[in-house]
Amino acid sequence: MKKRIALLPGDGIGPEVMAGCQKVLEAIAERFNHEFLFEEGKIGGGAIDAEGTPLPEQTVALCEKSDAILLGAVGGPKWDDAPSHLRPEKGLLGIRKKMGLFANLRPVSTVKSLIPASPLKEEVVSNVDLLIVRELTGGIYFGQPSGREGDKVVDTLEYTKQEIERIVRKGFELASVRRGKLTSVDKANVLESSKVWRETVNRIAPEFPDVEVEHQLVDSAAMQLIRYPEQFDVIVTENLFGDILSDEASMLTGSLGMLPSASLRSDGFGMYEPVHGSAPDIAGKGIANPLAMIMSAAMMLRYTFNLFEEAQAIEVAVQHTLEEGYHTKDLVIENGQELGTEGIIEKVIEQINE
Amino acid sequence: MKKRIALLPGDGIGPEVMAGCQKVLEAIAERFNHEFLFEEGKIGGGAIDAEGTPLPEQTVALCEKSDAILLGAVGGPKWDDAPSHLRPEKGLLGIRKKMGLFANLRPVSTVKSLIPASPLKEEVVSNVDLLIVRELTGGIYFGQPSGREGDKVVDTLEYTKQEIERIVRKGFELASVRRGKLTSVDKANVLESSKVWRETVNRIAPEFPDVEVEHQLVDSAAMQLIRYPEQFDVIVTENLFGDILSDEASMLTGSLGMLPSASLRSDGFGMYEPVHGSAPDIAGKGIANPLAMIMSAAMMLRYTFNLFEEAQAIEVAVQHTLEEGYHTKDLVIENGQELGTEGIIEKVIEQINE
Ligand SMILES: CC(C)[C@H](C(=O)O)[C@@H](O)C(=O)O
Numbered sequence: 001m002k003k004r005i006a007l008l009p010g011d012g013i014g015p016e017v018m019a020g021c022q023k024v025l026e027a028i029a030e031r032f033n034h035e036f037l038f039e040e041g042k043i044g045g046g047a048i049d050a051e052g053t054p055l056p057e058q059t060v061a062l063c064e065k066s067d068a069i070l071l072g073a074v075g076g077p078k079w080d081d082a083p084s085h086l087r088p089e090k091g092l093l094g095i096r097k098k099m100g101l102f103a104n105l106r107p108v109s110t111v112k113s114l115i116p117a118s119p120l121k122e123e124v125v126s127n128v129d130l131l132i133v134r135e136l137t138g139g140i141y142f143g144q145p146s147g148r149e150g151d152k153v154v155d156t157l158e159y160t161k162q163e164i165e166r167i168v169r170k171g172f173e174l175a176s177v178r179r180g181k182l183t184s185v186d187k188a189n190v191l192e193s194s195k196v197w198r199e200t201v202n203r204i205a206p207e208f209p210d211v212e213v214e215h216q217l218v219d220s221a222a223m224q225l226i227r228y229p230e231q232f233d234v235i236v237t238e239n240l241f242g243d244i245l246s247d248e249a250s251m252l253t254g255s256l257g258m259l260p261s262a263s264l265r266s267d268g269f270g271m272y273e274p275v276h277g278s279a280p281d282i283a284g285k286g287i288a289n290p291l292a293m294i295m296s297a298a299m300m301l302r303y304t305f306n307l308f309e310e311a312q313a314i315e316v317a318v319q320h321t322l323e324e325g326y327h328t329k330d331l332v333i334e335n336g337q338e339l340g341t342e343g344i345i346e347k348v349i350e351q352i353n354e
Numbered sequence: 355m356k357k358r359i360a361l362l363p364g365d366g367i368g369p370e371v372m373a374g375c376q377k378v379l380e381a382i383a384e385r386f387n388h389e390f391l392f393e394e395g396k397i398g399g400g401a402i403d404a405e406g407t408p409l410p411e412q413t414v415a416l417c418e419k420s421d422a423i424l425l426g427a428v429g430g431p432k433w434d435d436a437p438s439h440l441r442p443e444k445g446l447l448g449i450r451k452k453m454g455l456f457a458n459l460r461p462v463s464t465v466k467s468l469i470p471a472s473p474l475k476e477e478v479v480s481n482v483d484l485l486i487v488r489e490l491t492g493g494i495y496f497g498q499p500s501g502r503e504g505d506k507v508v509d510t511l512e513y514t515k516q517e518i519e520r521i522v523r524k525g526f527e528l529a530s531v532r533r534g535k536l537t538s539v540d541k542a543n544v545l546e547s548s549k550v551w552r553e554t555v556n557r558i559a560p561e562f563p564d565v566e567v568e569h570q571l572v573d574s575a576a577m578q579l580i581r582y583p584e585q586f587d588v589i590v591t592e593n594l595f596g597d598i599l600s601d602e603a604s605m606l607t608g609s610l611g612m613l614p615s616a617s618l619r620s621d622g623f624g625m626y627e628p629v630h631g632s633a634p635d636i637a638g639k640g641i642a643n644p645l646a647m648i649m650s651a652a653m654m655l656r657y658t659f660n661l662f663e664e665a666q667a668i669e670v671a672v673q674h675t676l677e678e679g680y681h682t683k684d685l686v687i688e689n690g691q692e693l694g695t696e697g698i699i700e701k702v703i704e705q706i707n708e
Pocket residue numbers: 089092093243543544573
């Protein structure tokens with residue numbers, strides 16, 4: 001198979017973890033006889049410095065002619081005080097919207113060797129395996145008006161029925177190929193948009209008779225994620241709730257440095273990025289953990305290229321690497337051996353080649 | 355001191371915990387020589403059944419002539435499918451707005467004997483002592499428009515500068531009499547209202563040179579609350595973020611059944627209620643935990659009546675009761691003795707009278 005992959009390394013540790021990820025994909029291409037064509041584009045702070053905008057047109061053009069996008073991370077203190085339109089995250093929001101990446105998937109599952117690093121008790125998190133499906137191109141992130149007028153400031157949470165329907169349907173589809181449980185999260189006791197959301201879930205439910213549906217209010221879901229996270233299979237929710245809950249969920253299993261994400265369009269095209277940020281404090285030191293970036297590449301192979309065996313080869317390689325006790329500085333494995341970014345990449349590639 | 359206290363027991367376990375709370379306040383009145391005049395009003399589901407509205411005018415009138423309000427809890431499955439304006443929580447939102455209760459205070463602190471019941475590890479929560487200050491009468495809860503038009507649905511997050519200023523100032527004031535640290539939570543990388551929020555915090559900060567100020571994004575705060583909750587002293591945030599984060603925080607220390615809240619007006623008038631809900635599944639069984647309601651009454655004595663010694667008498671009584679191993683069914687104390695609602699109230703009153 002021949003695929004064009006746009007690489008947007010971004011800021012901070014982005015370039016380091018992307019370099020490692022590319023090597024892993026090259027090992028996969030070699031072993032499974034594919035051709036991956038990589039081309040790099042600028043986004044975020046680096047793009048602001050070089051081109052005066054967080055999302056240059058060439059980057060959009062590159063993404064449009066590619067089969068999938070890999071993104072590292074954007075942002076850093078250097079651009080923190082810049083005006084809105086010159087902030088790195090505008091690049092991220094822009095590419096999501098421009099490419100129509102409406103479905104953000106964030107799986108969180110327990111990695112046995114990392115449980116000791118969780119702030120939660122082992123018995124609470126030992127079997128967590130959940131997937132947050134977050135709407136990514138609507139809601140209060142993009143609604144108008146958003147601005148000041150005299151003494152007032154407003155933001156607008158806006159959805160069309162179609163936008164709600166397609167993400168809810170995505171949630172059902174994913175639940176039906178997992179454990180068959182969908183938890184829809186809203187604030188239907190306060191928000192009109194949440195009422196429409198809940199009605200939509202209830203209207204679509206009969207199309208998926210094998211999926212058990214449950215509604216939770218967002219405040220309650222924020223509690224339940226800590227109290228009893230194993231109750232969740234797929235959680236589907238709107239943009240801002242998904243932002244908050246997925247970050248909360250990323251803390252559960254002590255494996256933040258391992259968590260991948262996918263942002264998908266209806267036709268399967270997607271952008272893949274680690275959940276962690278650009279970690280400017282450790283950038284350039286050669287100690288960044290590339291595993292979340294690599295796991296994101298595995299999601300790309302599975303969701304956009306339908307290369308299931310190849311995706312699994314990466315996931316198994318990562319798992320074995322950890323089981324053998326190899327880890328980066330951010331992970332805690334008892335009696336393990338700490339390696340740098342390049343060191344752990346080598347171990348993963350050895351596993352792939354075995 | 356002579357005080358009129360409006361009692362709004364509400365639904366589910368509300369009436370049971372309110373009855374216990376009233377007894378405790380009577381014991382305080384006796385011991386410290388005060389006169390508390392109690393008068394009951396309807397709110398929530400019970401008010402819908404009796405009067406056809408979740409917030410009858412008599413209830414508002416009662417609150418207006420009182421010196422403070424104690425609220426039990428509202429809601430239950432019976433009213434879950436009712437149209438918006440006939441839902442119990444409309445009573446709660448209505449009374450907050452009508453009485454101008456803009457500052458919601460939710461303290462969460464570790465109770466040593468309850469740590470084993472926390473889903474978090476002991477070393478993570480053994481010294482939690484934080485206070486969430488949530489804006490309660492603005493934001494997306496009340497902004498207009500909120501409704502459907504054709505295929506679209508919108509909600510509006512709206513604040514005036516004055517609304518942001520008064521809650522931020524409240525946060526600073528509270529931080530300055532606690533450990534001197536204020537964490538302001540917003541989503542300034544996306545929302546215009548959050549930018550105004552952050553500017554307001556930075557503008558007011560110089561008035562409180564002894565308070566250390568920090569900004570966190572709401573997604574990051576949702577992570578940090580689990581990762582390292584002891585970093586927080588006072589957290590100040592807008593209505594919906596406060597709703598989500600305070601419920602999340604309520605899970606930290608394993609003591610949900612103990613957590614009180616205050617909703618204050620600028621002149622010190624306030625409504626006090628437990629953080630837990632109406633728990634319809636255990637209503638009427640005599641097993642509900644009244645301690646959060648009692649701790650709410652202690653907050654009333656302190657914040658609205660300035661009766662510091664009396665407030666402390668309640669808090670110490672509750673603490674000693676738990677230390678002696680007495681607890682209700684929802685709490686877990688190793689080698690403790692389980693009591694019903696009335697049983698634990700008796701123990702608390704014994705402590706007060708000692
Ligand atoms: C950087 C920010 C705009 C972004 C978001 O809120 O969507 C981030 O938090 C995320 O979750 O990818």
